[in-house]
Amino acid sequence: MNPPIDLRSDTVTKPSQAMLSAMVTAEVGDDVFGEDPTVKLLEAEVASLLSKEAAVFVPSGTMSNQIAVRLHTRPGNEAILESDAHIRHYEAGAAAGLSGVQLYPVKADRGILTAELVEANIRGGQEWDPVTKLVCIENTHNRAGGTIYPLSTIEEIGEVARRHELAYHLDGARLWNATAATGISEADYAAPFDTISVCLSKGLGAPIGSLLVGSTHLIRDGRRVRKMLGGGMRQVGIIAAAGLFALRNNRSALSGDHQKAKTLAEGLSSFSAVELNPDDVETNIVMFDITDGRSALDVLESLAGVGVRMVPFGPTRIRATTHRDVSDDDITTALDLCSDVLAAR
Ligand SMILES: Cc1ncc(COP(=O)(O)O)c(C=O)c1O
Numbered sequence: 396m397n398p399p400i401d402l403r404s405d406t407v408t409k410p411s412q413a414m415l416s417a418m419v420t421a422e423v424g425d426d427v428f429g430e431d432p433t434v435k436l437l438e439a440e441v442a443s444l445l446s447k448e449a450a451v452f453v454p455s456g457t458m459s460n461q462i463a464v465r466l467h468t469r470p471g472n473e474a475i476l477e478s479d480a481h482i483r484h485y486e487a488g489a490a491a492g493l494s495g496v497q498l499y500p501v502k503a504d505r506g507i508l509t510a511e512l513v514e515a516n517i518r519g520g521q522e523w524d525p526v527t528k529l530v531c532i533e534n535t536h537n538r539a540g541g542t543i544y545p546l547s548t549i550e551e552i553g554e555v556a557r558r559h560e561l562a563y564h565l566d567g568a569r570l571w572n573a574t575a576a577t578g579i580s581e582a583d584y585a586a587p588f589d590t591i592s593v594c595l596s597k598g599l600g601a602p603i604g605s606l607l608v609g610s611t612h613l614i615r616d617g618r619r620v621r622k623m624l625g626g627g628m629r630q631v632g633i634i635a636a637a638g639l640f641a642l643r644n645n646r647s648a649l650s651g652d653h654q655k656a657k658t659l660a661e662g663l664s665s666f667s668a669v670e671l672n673p674d675d676v677e678t679n680i681v682m683f684d685i686t687d688g689r690s691a692l693d694v695l696e697s698l699a700g701v702g703v704r705m706v707p708f709g710p711t712r713i714r715a716t717t718h719r720d721v722s723d724d725d726i727t728t729a730l731d732l733c734s735d736v737l738a739a740r
Contacts, residue, residue: 426629452605475529476533477503482531659730667687
């Protein structure tokens, strides 16, 4: 049997030969002493791409988000985010565990908060209220199915945050995908935020690495929090080189991933056991529901049996994600293989 077609996540990609070569030949130094030239270059390039003053390289998107939460809050404060946010669901309770912060989830259509929703949920007027200090949004929004925030909405939420003296953080693990889909630059998306987390290890295909981006003083403080969390690394230019390679070479392929996701969604929507509107697919994430009474886990086991891997996102909900290590032909093959399990009409 052929190797499975792995649509579980865009994090499953393996470094290409060219990326590995860049890693092997990277110039390195002790980054805790600030002496790794490759890390410095990566931090400078990402800061410049987002038109911010500074960036700090960290091992993961989780660490990057959590440094931001720590920077913007004190224990007992509250952070508003969309109820399906990664920071709430998949970061092991870190905001509470590491920063003593209460998350205030607000449900929003397709994961997209609005200025009105944010403003209506700010608290702190009474002595017994938790004090809201931070608003976090996610672009693109993973659990909502890779949805993209309209730039105007990002800006309007930013105005509310400023008016109420709240910090504003973007979980931009897949900001690159938003840019690839809309043509709006990363810098324009980043402008209203105090801090932005971006990941190199998702669609861009690097094995490790994220950056927190913001003002010089916030990022200087962020370096201390990184150290506190054990994220100060030594000759880490080896990894930063993969990130630089990904940043410079792999952003342009993301629109191809989006096209593959559309094709996949159109194919899946033709199966009788599937509920899915292909128009809902904006980037590289496809969410669908199973409607024939089977659970997502049962269906996923059957799909794995025929050589297609996806992940559960609810009792009957499944996520498939396209990435640079699946080809157009793989998508055609995956749909063929799925048809046995998902009952072609
Ligand atoms: C939207 C979003 N934010 C943050 C992260 C965390 O990244 P990491 O797995 O590098 O900690 C992910 C991971 O998939 C994500 O999808």
